[in-house]
Amino acid sequence: GAVVSQHPSRVICKSGTSVKIECRSLDFQATTMFWYRQFPKQSLMLMATSNEGSKATYEQGVEKDKFLINHASLTLSTLTVTSAHPEDSSFYICSADGLAADTQYFGPGTRLTVL
Amino acid sequence: ILNVEQSPQSLHVQEGDSTNFTCSFPSSNFYALHWYRWETAKSPEALFVMTLNGDEKKKGRISATLNTKEGYSYLYIKGSQPEDSATYLCAFGNQGGKLIFGQGTELSVKP
Numbered sequence: 244g245a246v247v248s249q250h251p252s253r254v255i256c257k258s259g260t261s262v263k264i265e266c267r268s269l270d271f272q273a274t275t276m277f278w279y280r281q282f283p284k285q286s287l288m289l290m291a292t293s294n295e296g297s298k299a300t301y302e303q304g305v306e307k308d309k310f311l312i313n314h315a316s317l318t319l320s321t322l323t324v325t326s327a328h329p330e331d332s333s334f335y336i337c338s339a340d341g342l343a344a345d346t347q348y349f350g351p352g353t354r355l356t357v358l
Numbered sequence: 359i360l361n362v363e364q365s366p367q368s369l370h371v372q373e374g375d376s377t378n379f380t381c382s383f384p385s386s387n388f389y390a391l392h393w394y395r396w397e398t399a400k401s402p403e404a405l406f407v408m409t410l411n412g413d414e415k416k417k418g419r420i421s422a423t424l425n426t427k428e429g430y431s432y433l434y435i436k437g438s439q440p441e442d443s444a445t446y447l448c449a450f451g452n453q454g455g456k457l458i459f460g461q462g463t464e465l466s467v468k469p
Contacts, residue, residue: 254414263387275455285371286362287447287459345390345409347457351403 244270247339249350252325257358265336271288273318273339277347281334293320294301304343317341327357360384362450364460371438372468378434385429390451393422393433396462397444405433407451428460438467442468 246269266276275294278349279287291312293299299312309331311323320339326333336352363382371377383391390409394402406415411426419436424427435442449457 277455279459284461285365286461287449288455289456292456293424293453324450338457343454345451346392347406347455348404350395351399351401 245346245348247273247337247348249337249353251353252351253354253356255356257268258328259326261323261325261339262327262355264355265322266320266322266350268318268339268341268348271339271348272276272341273319273320274341275339277315277338277340278312278320278322279336279338281336287336289291290322303342305323324329325356327355329357331355332357360450360458361370362448362458362460364446364463365461367461368464368466371465373439375438375467376434376436377438377465378432378464381431381433381460383429383431383448383450385427387452388426388429388450389453391424391426391431392449392451392457393431394447395420396447397441402447405446417426435465438465440444440467443467453458462466 248267250265278290281287290305291299291301293312293314301307314320338347338349366380370414396402406422408424410458422433445462447462448460
């Protein structure tokens with residue numbers, strides 16, 4: 244149990260395009276989903292918290308208009324990187340809670356490269 | 359700004375060695391401390407969630423302790439095996455579910 248999938252695992256895009264990343268909880272319903280990113284040699288940094296059916300809460304310094312989060316159902320959250328630029332190249336990873344108390348279950352991550 | 363530090367950054371041991379790593383975090387406003395195991399190309403796997411000072415948890419050959427008063431947690435691996443090779447992450451959790459991660463300790467176990 245507690246499997247979270249993420250798609251795609253890897254994406255390369257041109258500067259100025261938008262990229263959508265999907266995060267799904269496969270065998271449980273996730274009340275809350277979290278989005279993190281990790282730059283090389285740095286720790287996982289929380290970008291935003293999303294609750295099903297409501298607006299996401301963004302961490303300081305994360306542009307909500309650039310990183311659009313939609314949490315339309317209890318098993319799916321999407322992160323869209325709009326007008327991507329090379330500095331957005333990073334590893335994006337989602338997590339979901341709702342199964343065991345105080346435990347987040349992570350997807351395998353998405354490597355985004357913006358040319 | 360809340361800071362979570364892990365040491366060492368990397369560790370190379372021989373199969374059969376026992377090893378331990380440290381996670382340091384602020385001792386004020388403590389809620390929970392999480393340990394994850396992250397193998398390359400896989401999802402981070404939850405190992406432990408610890409909430410009480412003095413907590414000790416065990417999962418097979420892996421165990422962890424928690425000292426909230428001084429702000430540290432130790433993760434121990436007894437008799438390391440090559441399959442234990444991974445990055446071990448700790449994260450400070452608040453009541454809202456937010457996790458603040460350390461940079462991780464990368465463990466390599468040679469057969």
